[in-house]
Amino acid sequence: MFSKATEYALRATIYIAQKSSVDKKLSLTEIAQAIDSPPSFTAKILQLLTKDNSVIHSVRGPNGGFYITEKNKQLPLKKILEVVNENDLFEKCILGLKKCSETNPCPLHFQYKPIKQELIYLFQTNTILELSEKADSESLFINNK
Amino acid sequence: MFSKATEYALRATIYIAQKSSVDKKLSLTEIAQAIDSPPSFTAKILQLLTKDNSVIHSVRGPNGGFYITEKNKQLPLKKILEVVNENDLFEKCILGLKKCSETNPCPLHFQYKPIKQELIYLFQTNTILELSEKADSESLFINNK
DNA sequence: CTAATTAAAGGTATTTTTGTCCTTAATTAA
DNA sequence: TTAATTAAGGACAAAAATACCTTTAATTAG
Ligand code: FES
Ligand code: FES
Numbered sequence: 001m002f003s004k005a006t007e008y009a010l011r012a013t014i015y016i017a018q019k020s021s022v023d024k025k026l027s028l029t030e031i032a033q034a035i036d037s038p039p040s041f042t043a044k045i046l047q048l049l050t051k052d053n054s055v056i057h058s059v060r061g062p063n064g065g066f067y068i069t070e071k072n073k074q075l076p077l078k079k080i081l082e083v084v085n086e087n088d089l090f091e092k093c094i095l096g097l098k099k100c101s102e103t104n105p106c107p108l109h110f111q112y113k114p115i116k117q118e119l120i121y122l123f124q125t126n127t128i129l130e131l132s133e134k135a136d137s138e139s140l141f142i143n144n145k
Numbered sequence: 146m147f148s149k150a151t152e153y154a155l156r157a158t159i160y161i162a163q164k165s166s167v168d169k170k171l172s173l174t175e176i177a178q179a180i181d182s183p184p185s186f187t188a189k190i191l192q193l194l195t196k197d198n199s200v201i202h203s204v205r206g207p208n209g210g211f212y213i214t215e216k217n218k219q220l221p222l223k224k225i226l227e228v229v230n231e232n233d234l235f236e237k238c239i240l241g242l243k244k245c246s247e248t249n250p251c252p253l254h255f256q257y258k259p260i261k262q263e264l265i266y267l268f269q270t271n272t273i274l275e276l277s278e279k280a281d282s283e284s285l286f287i288n289n290k
Numbered sequence: 291c292t293a294a295t296t297a298a299a300g301g302t303a304t305t306t307t308t309g310t311c312c313t314t315a316a317t318t319a320a
Numbered sequence: 321t322t323a324a325t326t327a328a329g330g331a332c333a334a335a336a337a338t339a340c341c342t343t344t345a346a347t348t349a350g
Contacts, residue, residue, distance in 0.1 A: 001146070001234065001237065001239055002239070002241065003307075003308090004241070004307075004308065004309095005307080005308080007240055007241030008241075010240055011240055011241065014240075014252060025326095027325095027326070027327090028326080028327070029326095038308080038309055038310080039309095039310090040309060040310050040311070041308060041309045041310080043327075043328085044308095044309090044329095046327085047327080047328065047329080050327085050328090058326090058327060058328085059316085059317075059326085059327080060315070060316040060317055060318095060325085060326050060327045060328075061315095061316055061317025061318050061319095061324090061325060061326055061327080062317065062318045062319070062324070062325045062326070063317085063318070063319095063325085063326085064316085064317065064318085064325075064326045064327065065326075065327080066327085089146065092146065094146055094147070095152055095155055095156055095159075096147065096149070096152030096153075096156065106280075107159060107276045107277070107279035107280040108267070108271070108276065108279075111267055111271070112267065114263075115260060115263050115264060115267070118259075118260050118263075119260060122253070122256055122257065122260070126253070126256070131252045131253065132252070134252035134253075135251075135252045148337075148338090149337075149338065149339095150337080150338080170296095172295095172296070172297090173296080173297070174296095183338080183339055183340080184339095184340090185338095185339060185340045185341070186337095186338060186339050186340080188297075188298085189299095189338095189339090191297085192297080192298065192299080195297085195298090203296090203297060203298090204296085204297080204346085204347075205295085205296050205297045205298075205345070205346040205347055205348095206294090206295060206296055206297080206345095206346055206347025206348050206349095207294065207295045207296070207347065207348045207349065208295085208296085208347085208348070208349095209295075209296045209297065209346085209347065209348085210296075210297080211297085
């Protein structure tokens, strides 16, 4: 479904939202261990999410690390997909036609359309905060080993 | 969503179902042109679909090519996904956890679950025949240039 | 039988994705 | 100010996906 990069971006952001605050920043090492991802690759993805503080914030030096503001927790998951350039995934034709359109639909188009829209809705309406709260109660990363 | 290999497999099979019969076999060249795919790579995928005649049939030599039997047109799309090893795509956790389970669900699990099941249903219930008929009436491959 | 045609099979090449490593910059504490 | 810590940034490496090419096998027509 998603690329590894996107999966790590989603998992990392949810974890950061769950555990961090301005006075409790999380190190790359902790995050990568928690979400079971390769540290160096994860660093790259966190850099993307940190760019312009668009999703998460970072501070260098001792006691530095990554955190997310309350404001940014209100962002929809879609925002994360945008950052890793996978935002248009659900706009694409499921058979890989160059464009998904009503005027020249592929034979799956009209059956896929409502599903596609549920997926878009899912990522548009769920905020990072909501997901991180669910992660609390449902023990998110336990079964990833 | 799907890999290129899977997209080509789906498009090729639908095209073959639409245009071929035992006495009208289609050459690799024609198929690749029709579905706008790289010929050599498409050849590999057609080989997979031909293995054990599981989806399509092939004949070598002059007037040879690919075709599909009426019987195999009754196969669900899921069969094509199996052949290209993408059948488990919809079983996977959307956040990339090693297993998608009810007992240790990720925070998107319960919202994703119904969508996942619609996707599974889509590929289980639609047959190759049904799709190829839709492709007729809806001009499948016109907009792929 | 021979030549032509077409898919099968295997190896190779390119591109993209994923992952690592090393140096630099920022920050902090001593 | 110096040393330690942590992320940023860039170059590099490995793996996987995508794409190509050449040879072989099967089939057919002449
Ligand atoms: S054209 Fe294929 S999904 Fe819309
Ligand atoms: S556990 Fe993530 S979708 Fe089921």
